[in-house]
Amino acid sequence: MTSHACDVLVVGGGIIGLTAAWRALAAGATVTVLDPAPGDGATRAAAGMLAPVMEAGFGQSGLTRLGTESLALWPRFARSLEQAAGLPPGAIGLDRTGTLALAYDGDDLAELRRMLALHREWGLGSVEISPDDARLREPAVGPRVAGAAWVPGDHQADPRAVHAALSAVVDAAPAARLVRRAATALTWVDGAVVGVSDDAGERHAAGTVVLAAGFSSGELFPGAPTRAVPGTTLRLDVGPELTSGLVVRGTVQGRPVYVVPRRQRADGRREVVVGATSDERDDDRLTRYADVFTLLRDARALLPALDDAVFVEATTRSRPGTPDNAPLLGWAADGLLLATGHHRNGVLLAPLTAAVVDHLLGGAPGAAVPGAALEAAVLLADPHRFARTTQGVAR
Secondary structure: OEOOOEEEEEEOOOHHHHHHHHHHHHOOOOEEEEOOOOOOOHHHHOOOEEOOOOOOOOOOHHHHHHHHHHHHHHHHHHHHHHHHHOOOOOOOOOEOOOEEEEEOOHHHHHHHHHHHHHHHHOOOOOEEEOHHHHHHHOOOOOOOOOEEEEEOOOEEOOHHHHHHHHHHHHHHOOOEEEEOOOEEEEEEEOOEEEEEEEOOOOEEEEEEEEEOOHHHHHHHOOOOOOEEEEEEEEEEEEOOOOOOOOEEEEEEOOEEEEEEEOOOOOOOOEEEEEEOOOOOOOOOOOOOHHHHHHHHHHHHHHOHHHHHOEEEEEEEEEEEEOOOOOOEEEEEEEOEEEEEOOHHHOOOOHHHHHHHHHHHHOOOOOOOOOHHHHHHHHHHOOOOHHHHHHHHHHO
């Protein structure tokens, strides 16, 4: 059985998929979103750090540049989304407060200084500060911290609030429909994708299919080399123990940990997200005891006041990784647009993804993106880059 046709069908209802749906609607398209549980994948676990500086890795200057370009788009992206969803300014939790980086022992401090040297080389703006200076910014910093850095360019947004706003936009649009089913196969005709089949046996015809199914994208289209990268985040409820509201990231004997406080509520308490493990294993959504124990132990080593927090939730979901951990953004075949593989940076890269979708679908841009930045994004995230590399090696 075939459902009614649409201009754009988006497979995946997380932040990236709904961002693509929003931009397609803004371009005047009729849109269908196909997802059995929108927002219950990587979006559900995400802490929402907008952290191109602390996520910078050796040999990944291109990906770092994408992150910094996307972060620059975030304020306008947030305003546009809040307006589209009928929300007041600030509703999606964009907080540009900076990040405090901590090193627990001498070896952690040596690694932090190694990263700071890379930041200086790339002009990323972080600076080493003393533990005492760190406590002036966040009085809850523990007494055993060996070193610290201030990272003014890394911020945060609330992924669940972002997803709720995107959902509101799609739900309210007369030209959009959400189908709570799983995609099972792409429909091909003469080498072009013309629709999708779902797990109820229905076929959905579309002029363009946007594949934004996270790590499962590769199961629907083998040309998308995505893999599951499971991670666990914890949610705590705290009182006034954390007074600054700053994002705190650190290493404790080589293990990374972060503490992301949301805005303080009227009762003086706030949600705090602690994470995140990162594993190369199958996606089973099972939360391991050792991950919970280690995250809590390491978070309290940096911020002992967390001992008074109330444990609320443990969430394990898989990020969509790629061989080079850069996203897949662009045309993969006639009628098939990929928007997947964002790895640890789906929330950070949402505005740049929106800009690429605007560009490729011919819609009015939702963010002013310099031409060079957009060209760099399209090149670095080109879905065909792995095939070209393989062909080059073969020759």
